[in-house]
Amino acid sequence: xxxxxxxxxxxxxxxxxxxxxxxxxxxxxxxxxxxxxxxxxxxxxxxxxxxxxxxxxxxxxxxxxxxxxxxxxxxxxxxxxxxxxxxxxxxxxxxxxxxxxxxxxxxxxxxxxxxxxxxxxxxxxxxxxxxxxxxxxxxxxxxxxxxxxxxxxxxxxxxxxxxxxx
Amino acid sequence: xxxxxxxxxxxxxxxxxxxxxxxxxxxxxxxxxxxxxxxxxxxxxxxxxxxxxxxxxxxxxxxxxxxxxxxxxxxxxxxxxxxxxxxxxxxxxxxxxxxxxxxxxxxxxxxxxxxxxxxxxxxxxxxxxxxxxxxxxxxxxxxxxxxxxxxxxxxxxxx
Numbered sequence: 001x002x003x004x005x006x007x008x009x010x011x012x013x014x015x016x017x018x019x020x021x022x023x024x025x026x027x028x029x030x031x032x033x034x035x036x037x038x039x040x041x042x043x044x045x046x047x048x049x050x051x052x053x054x055x056x057x058x059x060x061x062x063x064x065x066x067x068x069x070x071x072x073x074x075x076x077x078x079x080x081x082x083x084x085x086x087x088x089x090x091x092x093x094x095x096x097x098x099x100x101x102x103x104x105x106x107x108x109x110x111x112x113x114x115x116x117x118x119x120x121x122x123x124x125x126x127x128x129x130x131x132x133x134x135x136x137x138x139x140x141x142x143x144x145x146x147x148x149x150x151x152x153x154x155x156x157x158x159x160x161x162x163x164x165x166x
Numbered sequence: 167x168x169x170x171x172x173x174x175x176x177x178x179x180x181x182x183x184x185x186x187x188x189x190x191x192x193x194x195x196x197x198x199x200x201x202x203x204x205x206x207x208x209x210x211x212x213x214x215x216x217x218x219x220x221x222x223x224x225x226x227x228x229x230x231x232x233x234x235x236x237x238x239x240x241x242x243x244x245x246x247x248x249x250x251x252x253x254x255x256x257x258x259x260x261x262x263x264x265x266x267x268x269x270x271x272x273x274x275x276x277x278x279x280x281x282x283x284x285x286x287x288x289x290x291x292x293x294x295x296x297x298x299x300x301x302x303x304x305x306x307x308x309x310x311x312x313x314x315x316x317x318x319x320x321x322x323x324x325x
Contacts, residue, residue, distance in 0.1 A: 080300065080317075080318065080320055081298075081299070081320070083319065083320050083321065084320050084321060087321070114307075115312070115316060115317060115318065116298075116299075116307070119317075122324065122325065123319070123323040123324055123325055124323075124324065125324075126324070
């Protein structure tokens with residue numbers, strides 16, 4: 001994406017592709033839906049609050065309705081009983097949507113290799129970024145957000161007139 | 167093993183309802199007769215013993231070593247700050263015991279938990295359903311004979 005870094009050229013304008021413009025817009029306005037089930041939630045709260053401040057990266061809006069959210073943060077252990085709830089929340093989110101699995105439990109089931117716990121969020125829904133740690137430090141969550149932004153910037157975006165053409 | 171004053175009192179009051187009574191590491195323990203357990207529990211709750219609180223009830227799987235499930239109850243007497251542990255062995259061919267839900271209301275959910283995870287049937291329980299696990303879950307996972315790696319997902323895995 002060649003937009004902000006170099007600034008406007010000598011003619012006072014800059015060029016880009018529509019896809020990267022869309023990616024640029026979307027990566028800095030990720031509305032998040034925190035699905036918090038366990039102790040990693042404390043680290044998420046720390047990452048979202050003033051000291052570490054997710055808002056600096058444009059992910060400040062916490063939306064407690066999946067209809068309004070772009071990014072699902074699954075923070076903590078997901079039990080088998082809860083699996084269908086997570087799935088429903090994910091299905092309710094409008095496209096485009098991204099998912100972050102935060103903490104060892106959401107990534108792989110963590111220490112809970114037993115009858116009650118889902119062994120990794122990706123058994124239920126597709127995951128974009130995995131954040132390991134038990135719990136992960138807030139910096140790790142910020143790093144994951146930067147990685148997700150990178151992914152959003154580089155991915156192909158789906159917009160309506162592009163869809164009609166194909 | 168030493169026997170405290172309370173234990174000799176319990177032994178005197180319920181001679182045919184208990185099998186053993188002893189003190190272990192500062193805790194008074196009574197091993198009860200399964201058939202007479204409800205009568206014993208009522209006797210412990212009422213005066214003069216006055217164990218007004220049921221602190222907890224749980225279960226231990228000793229099927230491998232003693233071929234029984236063992237119910238463990240902890241009662242508490244507020245007036246003299248005393249805890250009493252009551253153990254009730256349940257033979258493997260009859261995993262049932264009287265419900266205490268009529269005597270202590272908190273026994274209701276505690277017994278549902280034990281039913282859910284160990285499969286003990288509580289006779290006289292008002293609503294004996296699973297407490298934690300979901301509908302369609304088969305078996306009782308805290309029993310030693312439940313397969314360690316057995317998984318019962320609510321819907322098929324994406325992988």
